[in-house]
Amino acid sequence: MATTTSLLHKLLRLTNFRSPLLRAVVPGVGAAFALQAAVGLPSVLARSERFFDASGSATFFAVTLLSLYLPGLRARAAAAAAASPQPLLSILAAPHWRQIALSAAVAAWSVRLGAYLFARVLADGSDSRFDGLRDAPARFAGVWLAQAVWVSVCLGPVLLANGVPAAAAAATPPAAAAAYGLGLAVFAGGFALEVAADAQKSRWRRRARDKRHDRPFLAEGLWSRSRYPNYFGECALWTGVAVAAASLLVPRPAQLGLGLTAPVAGRVAVLAAAAASPAFVAFLLLRVSGVPLSERKYDARYGHRDDYRAWKQSTPKFFPKLF
Template identity: 50%
Template structure:
């Protein structure tokens, strides 16, 4: 028996949801622990954010391909990925586009943010002020990696749930009315919100980068950024991040509450069951918003800038006129 077969057998739960969710979560904590050990030994956070992106990509990819690997191992399909993705016997076309698109959405965001943060910390001598008080204490430093694994697990939950839906749920005769390969309204709405949030986050980051670079070149003497999206929100990048995860959650929940998806996942299809999957999807943007608003994002930035510029009238005016999080466009 190969290692892959052993792992598939060890996680062969009765519930299709658990068969995908448990390995994905285990992988998140495994990767973060593997990165934490040398990072703690070297007392460096240089690869912290980059490892977070790697964990996002790995867990999403695993959840995407696990159903295929299980079908292949069980002998349900004898060919390769092309046969698995084919529509033969399903009665409809490209059934897997939601899984691919939502997984790609996570991949695009994780790759963009991970490389952006890695470039930033590399230009700052590999130091991040968030870790100044914990870098020298192994137990506290590990908690940061443990928290990142939890962050990844909760954020990717909607996508993992969608990826865990068996292929048979798209067959017209499997569970009565099959999941349609055509977009639902929630698909369109969720993906549109994701694109808006991603564009908002990227634009905010680029505006700040351009402002910082211009300051280094002595093209201005401003102490804090107050134009562009930063005149609409004091933390537009964080708003964009919370928004894009909300879009993913909406698209996922809109699919998971439907009866064919409920039946395929071994759920009852009752109102309580629908509320369960909706709540699991909502946990993603809710946790992101909690972290950004209460833990590591907004509080740290506000505290740092209040300490530096709290006595300045122009800073006070900017804070009074500019919303902290949700942008004001009027």
């Protein structure tokens, strides 16, 4: 307990920047890289990707909670140093309910996805994405570094939103409140779609292992509407997170709370940070590690089959068809 308290005090001192913006962002980004290094180094030495996805989800969870409660910890530490009564300061530093709800949404997503991916790699024994990387330590280490970047960029708007003083977060005009509700609704829709797509794929694979069907690839349910409905759901939910976070960041009191004094530049900066999150997710899934890897694998396995070519031609790659 004493060691934990000492580490916390060191973290507070090291990240006690004069800029509120840096105080909001740097601890979370630093924690993301530290956690990935802590899991990545032994994994590279062991040539194992078993904990890659689980550590990514755990990092999302830990960094989100850190950003939510760090302002309150700073306030209590300041009160203790000044020998001031803490109850009022604790109340003022407590997160606003919108910050809590947004953080809870991200935390729920991270727990669900981490559990799903960890169970999958345990069942399969390996992850084909890492073929050719396990025996190349520098490249394998780069993947863990890239995951820290992924966490940092995706959580950027959340880190900023949680860095807004609670009083400023409460000063939300009606338009921003409506945008917040819309953002959470989009998140919920994307989250539900991703969960449903993953559940259908897991059920299909389980039935294949039990020899209850002999279909070589999944082309039913949501997978008959989109070739990658889980990826579409992932992009949608991060779009919802970005919209909800932006609704907390655009009002003038929030920007002043983050030290952004130039009205136009501040608004552009927070909107850019919010938009970067879903844009980065879409880039990774559509151009780097998601769709391209899967397309190459499936084309090599089933590209000679007429039914696969017909499914690929008639089914949108990303945006689900409605009819």
